[in-house]
Amino acid sequence: MKNDKNVAIFRCCMTSMGLQHYETASNAVLQELGVNFAEIKEFNCCGYPLRNISLKAYLISSGRNLALAEKRGSDILTFCNCCYGSLKHADHIMKENAQAREEVNAALRKEGLEYKGTVRAKHFLEVLSEDIGLDEVKKSIRKSFNGLKVAVHYGCHLLRPKEIVESIVPSQLDAVVEATGAKSVPWVGKTECCGSPLLGVNDELSMDLTAKKVKNAAQSGADCLCMTCPYCLNQFDRIQKRMAEGKRLAAKVPPILLPQLLGLAMGMEPAALGVDANLIPMATEQYLRAANQG
């Protein structure tokens, strides 16, 4: 790895909502890539769900995580776009706004923590593209997805607001996916919201947005949707399944997580990546071939 500062994995609250396989797949791929990662048990929620209610509560939640990682001298590695966006945004606000930082630190001091601003929150995609580098990723690929057409899905908080998450550009996911031999197809809406922020608040609206995206992905001829966020996965898996059962969808497009896709191309067994735990099954084997050496 180009950057050998160790990283603490940030486990999203969503993991326990039937997404343990996301954790399984990410751990397996990180190990394969030789990333040294630590767990910080004291991490709490990134604060994303609190942002609608209280900016301060959100900032304290995020700030505490940043401070914990800072104390250990680690950066933070997340597999969730919303955790990523939230941590980055809080980091940004506390750097720009001394009053906000002081308010957060006043709460953190009670347990002997302090946010200083020397820690970086990174998304898995960022670690792949920047710290490890695409060339290294390519070296770990042992099988190739021949002819697999993938609709890559960036989602919102990986890309926006761009002055805050500047390090990710909307071509990096395409590049990583294509490193596995698959083809990233152009489609409408690959950088748009999956609809999950309104699930539970306005289900009709949330599902409308998801349905539109599935339809667009299907029209582009994609065999699957590839995402880097548990919220997006739930939306394209559990909710897509719910919509299909409710006759709301003409065609289904199975989802696959980026670490699952990578892991398969690295030659791992589907079971080691929790591929079977995706509710909308995808036949991956038919596309996998031994990779061309050189």
Next chain:
Amino acid sequence: MSLHKLVLIASLVIFGIGTVWKISTWFRYSVGPQGSRFSMSQRIAAALKGVLASLFSPKVISAFFADALFQRPILREDPYRWYMHMSIFAGFAMLFVLHALDNYLMVHLYNGYAATLNPFLFLRDVGGALVVVGVIMAINRRFIRKERRPRTSSMDVYAIVMVALIILSGFLLESTKITSQAAFQRMADEYTMGGTDEDIKALEAYWSENFGVVVANAKVPYSAAVLAKGKEVHQANCEQCHAAPVWGFGGYAISVALRPLAAGLDAARLPDILTWVHYLACLFLLAYLPFSKMFHMIASPISLMASAAMGANSDPANVATRQMIELDACTHCGTCTMTCSVAVAINEFPNVNILPSEKIRALKKFATGADVDDKELRAIQQGVMLCTNCNRCGLVCPSGIQLRDLWFAARERLLSQGVAEPNLLSPLAYYRGLERENIDKDQYQKPLDAALNVMSGPKGRPSDAVVKVGEKAILGELSRSIQANSFSNCYRCGLCTNSCPVVRNYEHPVEELGLLPHQMMHAIGLRCWDLVFNSRMLWGCLGCYQCQENCPQCVSITDIMYELKNRAISRKNEELAI
């Protein structure tokens, strides 16, 4: 009947009635809305069926031995606390079997059993010492080490004090009996057959010299002849049933320290007093057990076995019953709170019900129909809402309590009671949407409509504001996040509205959403708060940042939307008196 027996029987009766009453609550009440669908007899029948079907399954047996007896979940979480609890648990269990039940159990198990013989004498002190170590560790954890966010309730103090009282009075009793001349006299009278006064005197000298009995006005040093005689009497009458008191090492150690005072204490009949203190403390613990957190020693193993036996498709009647058992299984150890993902929010919302270990106590009150006033009810509701449903609490609970399910059940019940919940209009409602299949069809949408109605009034063009906010306050709030006060840069080009996926979703967006994003920014500039806060656009905003990203004037539209939502919700919460 002796007074001893009378008190014992009274305590057992209170314990028995209390336990039956407590267990009846498991079938009479429920945490979630589903319980009212079943009668008490249906609940009992379902439970019996469930127990019969699963009692001997390997999962349940393993839960009993590995989780309940060996307490594997605590070991996984924190070896310190495992050792602490294991010490108290194992020590108490030893004392209960070897000591409390000696006349009822041990005498039947061992031919020629005597409490004063080894290994019983020694093991009794081992049990006591284990409890002492555990209690010291517990005091250290609760009051000295002060782990992250533990809360100590009066019930926690009661438990520590009672256990400490029982053990300390026991050790003190043992020590004063070792030194007591009166106790020696009583035993000598009882056990030396046909001994002359001279024999007894010699025995007294021997015990005083070797075993720590403190003799008033003793003619020391004793002559070798007297001691030799005493040894003879000891060997003939005592030795078979009484090991050297030093084997009761705890009491013996204290007795050595107390020797200078021993004669006075004996004259004041301290051993008799301590006997009563010790006895009554034990019986009080027993009688009060069903009403105290010590009841977990019955409810926790049941909870652990029930959660091992039950799965996603379990009978809802049994889920309701299990959840009631879980309320009693909680030991208030605080493991859940220490791992809680949103506990940190208590810095902003000073409501203890956010913390799982406190929330479960509130639910106990709420579920059993205790008098809970509106204010408290709102606080409980906020507590169950401010939860990301990450289930970290449930995964670490040493009593196997399925905490996330408990919160879910309580949330649905509170929401179905019709108190509008502003926090539902946030990602905190996400899990509810994900688990929609597990909520009554009629009950799913109602609370959402109610929340939207109190936050922004009826659908359509905005009328009077439902949320009233002070103008100064809102403008102050807007300037807090970076450039949130950038609304004044807006020149109404409408790019935000055109890039909004929510607006695009509707054929008649104004009918559905009220003000659209660019109109929102303009209305803020005009201070038209009624229009702003009545727009359903606020609660339809995804937070996807498309509008902000596309704004040529760098207006932080999404951030402003967040600020407005914050303002509206906190104002509504104030109105609803939290």
